[in-house]
Amino acid sequence: MTAAETARGLLELTRPVNVIAASVLTCIGAFVAGGLTEAPVAVGSAVAATGLAVGAGNAINDYFDREIDRINQPERAIPRGAVSPNGALAFSVVLFLAAVGLSLTLPTLAIAIAGVNLLALIAYTEVFKGLPGIGNALVAYLVGSTFLFGGAAVGELEAASVLCLLAAVATLTREIIKDVEDVDGDRAEGLNTLPIAIGERRALLVALFLLVIGVLASPLPYLLEFFGLAYLVVVIPADLVMLYAGMRSFDDPTAGQSVLKYGTFLAALAFIAGRVDELLGIL
Ligand SMILES: CC(C)=CCC/C(C)=C/CC/C(C)=C/CC/C(C)=C/COC[C@H](O)COP(=O)(O)O
Ligand SMILES: CC(C)=CCC/C(C)=C/CC/C(C)=C/CC/C(C)=C/COP(=O)(O)OP(=O)(O)O
Numbered sequence: 001m002t003a004a005e006t007a008r009g010l011l012e013l014t015r016p017v018n019v020i021a022a023s024v025l026t027c028i029g030a031f032v033a034g035g036l037t038e039a040p041v042a043v044g045s046a047v048a049a050t051g052l053a054v055g056a057g058n059a060i061n062d063y064f065d066r067e068i069d070r071i072n073q074p075e076r077a078i079p080r081g082a083v084s085p086n087g088a089l090a091f092s093v094v095l096f097l098a099a100v101g102l103s104l105t106l107p108t109l110a111i112a113i114a115g116v117n118l119l120a121l122i123a124y125t126e127v128f129k130g131l132p133g134i135g136n137a138l139v140a141y142l143v144g145s146t147f148l149f150g151g152a153a154v155g156e157l158e159a160a161s162v163l164c165l166l167a168a169v170a171t172l173t174r175e176i177i178k179d180v181e182d183v184d185g186d187r188a189e190g191l192n193t194l195p196i197a198i199g200e201r202r203a204l205l206v207a208l209f210l211l212v213i214g215v216l217a218s219p220l221p222y223l224l225e226f227f228g229l230a231y232l233v234v235v236i237p238a239d240l241v242m243l244y245a246g247m248r249s250f251d252d253p254t255a256g257q258s259v260l261k262y263g264t265f266l267a268a269l270a271f272i273a274g275r276v277d278e279l280l281g282i283l
């Protein structure tokens with residue numbers, strides 16, 4: 001294995017798209033709290049801590065999942081041999097320590113959120129992932145908490161709390177669909193995920209029900225006057241993409257969860273557009 005292949009493998013372990021996306025969510029949490037100009041250093045530290053934590057969480061997840069991934073995802077860095085299991089674990093520890101170091105420079109509430117999240121990321125795969133719905137709910141909380149983390153970094157949580165709930169519901173939906181996609185490897189490893197516990201179709205119905213709740217609640221940031229009209233202009237198409245993804249998952253969970261992921265990215269863009277419109281009065 002060349003150094004370049006190992007470096008590529010280490011980068012893959014972090015799932016850079018998720019690292020960037022989650023970091024943007026933390027930045028949005030600070031942005032809607034009015035913090036980008038008031039506390040730029042704290043926002044920068046929170047964004048960097050989020051990215052490092054997500055990279056660490058993804059790397060340790062692949063370390064613990066290396067046997068499942070030999071069935072479900074053999075092309076991943078550890079099963080294909082690009083990174084050794086111990087190398088992945090050491091890499092994850094370094095990222096976790098860097099996230100802790102940055103988090104300790106933040107206000108107390110942000111430190112508390114980071115502490116809970118970092119412990120949750122370490123415990124997720126070995127403790128919570130195999131519990132029906134519990135592991136999904138923990139990942140959903142972790143994604144939603146990025147908004148709280150960004151808001152806590154600048155001391156304002158009201159708007160961030162609403163975004164937290166919307167992101168958590170959409171993530172919970174996607175996590176359930178992903179478990180339907182992974183049912184073979186998870187069953188081989190003895191994991192009692194939601195689709196294994198209640199059946200794949202019922203799990204998808206639960207996921208779709210949750211998604212409909214989230215979509216129906218999605219106008220709240222506009223109705224509560226956190227965001228301007230531009231938010232609705234962008235979030236309504238995002239809602240339609242997410243609903244399509246939820247329904248597509250019944251015949252193709254792989255396609256459904258992938259389309260849903262990009263629907264949530266469009267929803268995150270709606271948060272940005274809504275806040276900019278609120279500040280500048282564009283629409
Ligand atoms: C209804 C409404 C308006 C919902 C808001 C949706 C929203 C903005 C959700 C945020 C989703 C997002 C951009 C998450 C960041 C990326 C991330 C860390 C996702 C969690 O990853 C866990 C996942 O299991 C990893 O699998 P994969 O993505 O396939 O690598
Ligand atoms: C704000 C701070 C300090 C931290 C935030 C941490 C965040 C946003 C975490 C996002 C969720 C995340 C990265 C969870 C890690 C575990 C993980 C990758 C769960 C999904 O993995 P599996 O259930 O094994 O499914 P796959 O490995 O097939 O994707």
Ligand SMILES: [Mg+2]
Binds near residue numbers: 061062065
């Ligand atoms: Mg995994």
